[in-house]
Amino acid sequence: MSAPSVPYIRQTAGASAARFAKRTRGYGSERRPGWVTYLLLTVAIIGSILPLYYAFLLASSDASTIAQNPIPSLIPQGNFLENAGKVLAADINFWKALTNSLIVAITTSVSVVLFSTLAGFAFAKLRFRGRNGLLLFVIATTAVPTQLGIVPLFIVMSELGWIGKLVAVIVPGLVTAFGVFWMTQYLESALPYELIEAARVDGASMIRTFWSIALPAARPAAVMLGLFAFVGSWTNFFWPFIVLGSTNPTLPVALQLLQASYFKDMSLIMAGVVLSTIPLLVLFVVAGRQLVAGIMAGAVKG
Amino acid sequence: MATSTTQPRAGRRLPDSPRPPRRVGFSQTLGRWDVKVSPYLYISPFFLLFALTGLFPLAYTAYVSVYDWHLLGGQGEFVGFENFAFVFQEPNFWKGLRNTFSIFLLSTIPQLMVAVVVAALLDANLRARTFWRMGVLVPYVVAPVAVALIFGKLFADQSGLVNTVLGFAGVEPIKWHGSVLPSHAAIASMVNFRWTGYNTLILLAAMQAVPRDLYEAAVIDGASRLRQFFSITIPQIRPTIIFVVITSTIGGLQIFDEPRMFDQTGQGGPGRQWMTVTMYIYELGFGNQKSFGRAAAVAWVLFLIILAVGMLNFWLTRRIASESTPKQARKKVKR
Numbered sequence: 323m324s325a326p327s328v329p330y331i332r333q334t335a336g337a338s339a340a341r342f343a344k345r346t347r348g349y350g351s352e353r354r355p356g357w358v359t360y361l362l363l364t365v366a367i368i369g370s371i372l373p374l375y376y377a378f379l380l381a382s383s384d385a386s387t388i389a390q391n392p393i394p395s396l397i398p399q400g401n402f403l404e405n406a407g408k409v410l411a412a413d414i415n416f417w418k419a420l421t422n423s424l425i426v427a428i429t430t431s432v433s434v435v436l437f438s439t440l441a442g443f444a445f446a447k448l449r450f451r452g453r454n455g456l457l458l459f460v461i462a463t464t465a466v467p468t469q470l471g472i473v474p475l476f477i478v479m480s481e482l483g484w485i486g487k488l489v490a491v492i493v494p495g496l497v498t499a500f501g502v503f504w505m506t507q508y509l510e511s512a513l514p515y516e517l518i519e520a521a522r523v524d525g526a527s528m529i530r531t532f533w534s535i536a537l538p539a540a541r542p543a544a545v546m547l548g549l550f551a552f553v554g555s556w557t558n559f560f561w562p563f564i565v566l567g568s569t570n571p572t573l574p575v576a577l578q579l580l581q582a583s584y585f586k587d588m589s590l591i592m593a594g595v596v597l598s599t600i601p602l603l604v605l606f607v608v609a610g611r612q613l614v615a616g617i618m619a620g621a622v623k624g
Numbered sequence: 625m626a627t628s629t630t631q632p633r634a635g636r637r638l639p640d641s642p643r644p645p646r647r648v649g650f651s652q653t654l655g656r657w658d659v660k661v662s663p664y665l666y667i668s669p670f671f672l673l674f675a676l677t678g679l680f681p682l683a684y685t686a687y688v689s690v691y692d693w694h695l696l697g698g699q700g701e702f703v704g705f706e707n708f709a710f711v712f713q714e715p716n717f718w719k720g721l722r723n724t725f726s727i728f729l730l731s732t733i734p735q736l737m738v739a740v741v742v743a744a745l746l747d748a749n750l751r752a753r754t755f756w757r758m759g760v761l762v763p764y765v766v767a768p769v770a771v772a773l774i775f776g777k778l779f780a781d782q783s784g785l786v787n788t789v790l791g792f793a794g795v796e797p798i799k800w801h802g803s804v805l806p807s808h809a810a811i812a813s814m815v816n817f818r819w820t821g822y823n824t825l826i827l828l829a830a831m832q833a834v835p836r837d838l839y840e841a842a843v844i845d846g847a848s849r850l851r852q853f854f855s856i857t858i859p860q861i862r863p864t865i866i867f868v869v870i871t872s873t874i875g876g877l878q879i880f881d882e883p884r885m886f887d888q889t890g891q892g893g894p895g896r897q898w899m900t901v902t903m904y905i906y907e908l909g910f911g912n913q914k915s916f917g918r919a920a921a922v923a924w925v926l927f928l929i930i931l932a933v934g935m936l937n938f939w940l941t942r943r944i945a946s947e948s949t950p951k952q953a954r955k956k957v958k959r
Binding site: 354355359360362363366367369370371373374376377380388389391392393437438440441443444445448449450453456460463465466467468469470471472473474475476477478493494496497498499502527528529532553556557559560564573574577578581582585588591592595598599602603605606610611613614617618619620 | 655658659660662663664666667669670671673674676677678679680681682684685687688742745746748749750751754756757758759760761762763764765766767768769770771773774775777778780783784785788817820821822825826828829832870874877878880881884885888890902905906909910916919920923924926927930934
C-alpha cells in the first residue's frame, strides 16, 4: 500500500506534519528537485542551442573577420541581411531550393498522413483475412535499411525519366511503415467501434466512414505524424542529393552546393545554414510541444 | 462489426448463415463488396510503395551486383562475384568499414549515456517541464547537413573554435580533419548533437512509465538516489534502451550526411580517414567509377552487416527480456 498523500496528512495530522511529509517524500512524488538539476539541465540546453547561436554569429559577420578570429564577437554583427542576400543571389538556386523543399515537405506530409491513417484505420478497426500477418510485416519493414537500395532505385527513376525531378523525391516518401504503425496504434484506442457501427447503420460507405469518422478521430496523432514527416523530408539529404542534382535542388542539396562553391566565405555558408533552418525553427516554436508529445507517446508504445 | 445490419445490438458480425432474412438487392451486394475489399484497398498504398521503392530495389541490388553495370552504359556482362572480389581487395572498402563502426560506436555509446542522465534529470518534478523538454529537442529540427557545416567550422584544424578554446587551456591544436580518430570524434559529435535530445525524450517516456511505488519502497528501504537510479530506473527501462540502440544501429551504420559534409570535397578526407561505407557506395556508383555493379556489391554487403548486427541485437533483446525485466507498464503515469 502506498503512503497517505500529503493533503491527507495535512487534514489528519496538521500542517507541520504535512510539511515534514512533503520534505521526506521520495523521488518522483510531490518534491521539487534542487537547483543542481536545473543547473545541469541549463547546461544541456545551452549545449543544444550554442552551435546554432554560433552559426548565427558567423552568419552576421564577414569572411575576413572570421579568418582572423574564430569568435568574431559574442553579439551578432550587422551583416546577416547582406550575407543572406548574397546567398539568395548566388548561382545555387537557393530560392528554387526553398520552394522545392516546401513542395516536397508539404506533399509528403499530407500524403503520409492520409495514406497512413487510411491503412491504420483498416488495421485497427476493420476485419480482414491476413490482417495480423500483414501488420507484422509492416512493423518488420521499419527495420529494413531501404537506403541501401539506391542503385536500383536510381535505375527505376531513370527508366521513368524522373532523374532531376521532384517527383523522384516525393514518391518514395508518400507513405511510411512508421506512419501506418503509428496510426494503427492510435486508432485502436481512440476510435470506438460504436461510432463506426453507427455510421454504417446510417448507410455510410466504408470510405465515407473513414472520411467522416476515422479521420477526425485521428487528428491529434495525425498532426504529430505530419510534423515528423515534414521535419524528416525537410532535413533529408542522401536521396535528393543523388537524384536531383544541382539544377533542381532541395535546401540540404543547395547547402552542399553552397559549401562546394563558397567554402572560402564562412559567413556566407553560415547565412545559408541559418536561412535553411529558420523555417523549421519557426515550426518548432509553434508545434514543438506536439513533437515532444509525439516522441514520448511513440516511445511508450514502441 | 462493420457489416450492414439494421440491429446494432446484433453483435459485431452477422453470422454467415444461409438464411438472410431479407432480399439481397444490388446496393446490398455493393455494400458487402465494400466491406470485403475496402480494407485491402486502404492498406494497399503502403504495400505497393514499399514493393516498388523498398523491397524491389533491395532485391534487385543483389542482381545488379553480379553484373558489369555502368551508370550511363547500363547493364553489361554477367561477372559473377567479380565486383565483390574487386571491392574486397580495395583498401578503401576496409577503411570505410572501420570508419563506419568507429563513428557508430563513438556516437551511440556516449549519446546513450548522456541521454539516460538527462532523461533522469527531466524525470524530476520540474517547474516549466515542457520548456526543458522542448529545449533538449531543438537540435532535432536542424538538418544533418546544416549541423555538419556548423560543426565542420567548430572543428576546423586552424582557427576552429574548439581548438581555440583548447588553446586557452594550453592544449596543442588537434588535427580534427587531419587524423583518423579525432575526425571520427568530430563527426560523432554531430550525430550526438542532433539525436541526444530525441533519445532523451524516448527514455524519459519509459522512465515515467516506471511504477512510482517502486521508488517509494526503495526510499523506505533507505536506498540513495544513485542506488535507485541503478537498481530501479535502469533495469526498468532496459527494453527501451535496447530499442534506442537498435534504431541507432540501423541508422548509424548507414551514416552519410555528416561525414559527406565534413569538408567541401566530400571524399572523406585526403587519406579517406572519415569515409564511411555509404560514402564509398556513392563514390563507386555516382562518383568517378560510375560502376553500379560495384556500388551494389558494397550495398549488399552493408545490408548483410546491418542484418547481422540487427539480429544480434534482437537475440540480446530476447535474452534480456526473458531474463529479468518485468513487462513495462503500458500506461503513462500522469503527474
